[in-house]
Amino acid sequence: MREITLSQAVNEAISEELRRDPTIFLMGEDVAEAGTPFKVLSGLVEEFGPERIIDTPISEPGFMGLAVGAAMTGSRPIVDLMFGDFLFLIMDQLCNQAAKTHYMSGGKLNVPLVVRTNLGATRRSAAQHSQSLHALVAHIPGLKVALPSSAYEAKGLMKTAIRDNNPVIIFEDKLMYNDKAPVPEEEYLIPFGEANILREGKDITLVATSSMVQVAQQAAELLAADNISAEVIDPRTIVPLDEETILNSVRKTSRAIVIDEGHQSYGITGEIASRINEKAFFHLDAPVRRMGAMDVPVPFSPALEDLTVPTPETVAKQARADLAGDFNYVA
C-alpha cells in the first residue's frame, strides 16, 4: 500500500469531501494561498476557489460564529483553527452556541460543522502554542472530539467528522504532519466511537490518545524486552468513547495506564481511569494510572519542555512497577 504523510491525508480527506458535497466550505486564517502555516491545505484554493476556501481576518470568535450560523442554515463549514491554544478565543461560539443549539431547539436545528485544530508540545513553541486542550471541549455535551494518531486515522476520522451532523472538533498532532503511514487509495471512513486495538497483550492495558499512541507503542516494545505483554488501545474519539473495548481489555489484563497529552489534572486520563475503576473494579490488580502532561504551562526551554510529557521510558517504568506490585510508585 502507498504511504502518505498525515498532512497529505488530511488534505485528501477534505478535498474528497469538498468534491462530494457542494454545501461544504472551509474557512480560517491563511487557509487559501498560504495553505496554512503547516501547508496542510496546499492546493485546495486552486481546485475549489476562494468562495469555498475562505481566508478570514484574524478573528477566531468571529469566523467560528459565522460557521455556527452557516451550519444552522444548510451549509457544512469546516473551521480551520490554526492552533489548539486559540480554542480559548472561540469558547462562547463553540460551547454556548454550537454545542447547545440542537438540544435547546428541541432537536429542530442542527449544527454540522468541523473545527480542525491541533495539539501537542515539544515543538519549542512555548506556552501559548503547545497546549493539548481536548479535555475542555470533551467536557461539553453536544460536541464530539476526535484524536487521530496517524495518517490513516486522520483521513478516515476527518471524513467521518465532515459527514457528522454535529459539531466535531478534530485535533491533529502538529509533530506528526510529516509522519507517513499506509493509506489506501480507495475511500474509507473510520466510525466514531470504535477504539482501535493496535497491539494485543495480556499483562497491562495502555490506553493512549493522539500523540501518545506512538509513546505507548514504544513503551510496549520496551516492556516486551522484559517479557511484559502490553495491550495498546487508541480510543480514536473521546466523545463518543468506546468504553467496552477498553473495559474488555482491562478485564483481561487487570492493569491499565491511561496516557494523554492534556494536563493530567481534571483531564482525559482521569475520566477514562475513573470509568475503568467504576466498571472493572473487581478485575483490577493494580491502581489505574493516569499519565498526562505535567500541570505546568508548557515551558519554552527544551531542557524543561521535554520533562512535561510522558515518554516511552516513563510509561514503561510505571508499567514495570505496577506488575511488580510496587503500588507506591507514581511516575
Add this chain to the structure above:
Amino acid sequence: MSAAKSKKSNSEQYLRMYRQMARIRAFEDQANQLYLSGKMPGLTHMYSGQEAVAVGICEELTATDKITSTHRGHGHCVAKGAEFKQMFCELLGKEEGYCRGKGGSMHIADQANGNLGANAIVGGSAGIATGSALSAKHLGTDDVTVCFFGDGALGQGLLYETMNMAALWNLPVIYACENNLYGEYTKVEEMAAGELTARAKAFGIETHIVDGQDVLAVNQLTQKLVERARKGEGPFFIQLNTYRYHGHHVGDINREYYRSKEEEALWKQERDPITNFGAWLSDEKIATPAELSAINDEIKADAEAAVAYALDAAYPNIVEVDMHVYADTPNSA
C-alpha cells in the same frame, strides 16, 4: 407618523402590522402575569414598548429569510410568524413548546419561520446571523438575515469581528440595533462611547437611524434595505431608537435608581407605537377606533386561551432529558 405609502393599497398591510404589534403586547402582558403569579419557571424579559421595531422589520421578510433574536426575544418571534400556543408552552417548559420545553423564554427558536433563535449571551448571535448570510451566499439563495441586538451588545467584540467580515464579503445581513437606552441596569451613554452608528461606518457599512416607535418609518426603511441586501448591496446597520416599558427582566421592579417613573410615563403616554399607529389608522380612515378595539379584544382573548392551554399542557416525558444532545447522522460510517 411618517409619510404614508399609498394608503388604500396598503391598508391590509397596515392592519396586519397593527395586529402583530398588538399581539406582541398581549403576549407580553400575559407573560408578565404568569411571572407575577408564580406560574412561570425562571424569569423573562419583556419586549413591550419596542413592538414597532420587530414588526416594521419582519413585515418585509419572507418565511425563508432568517432572523436571530435576543434574550428580549418574544417580539421578534411573534413578528416572524410564531403562534401563541407553542410560545406559551415553551415559556412554561411544556412538550408542545417550539423547543419541546428545552429552550424556554431565552432560547425560543422557530426554524419553520426562519427564526434561528433567541440568545442568552448578549451579542452572541452576531456570528450566527452573519454566518446565515454567508450561507445564503454560498448556497445561492436570495435570503436576507436580520440580526436583532440591543445597545448592550455594542460592548461585545464579536459584533465588530462579524461586521468586518460581512462588509468584506458583501453579505446580505442587516444589523438591527435596538437602542432602548439601557443595557440591563445602565444607561447607554455610560457604556458606549461616541456615535453608535460610527462603529458600523468604520467598516464601510451604510448606516441609518430611525424612530423605532414609528412602525411605518421602520417598515419603509427596511423595505428598501431588504431589497438592496437581496441584490448583494448589503450589509446594512440600522439604529432603532426605542424604549422598553418594563425593567431589564420581569423581576426588575424597583428601578428608580437607574431611570425615573416620569421618563417611563412620558414614553408610554406620548411615544407608544401601538396607540400612535392606531390613531394614525383612524385619522387616515383605515380603521375606526371601534374596529381597532375589537382587534385588541380578539387578540387578548386569543392570548388568554393560549395561556390556559399551555398551563394545562403536558410537560415533556422524562425520557426526553437526554434526547437531542446529538443529532442523528444517517448513512455515516
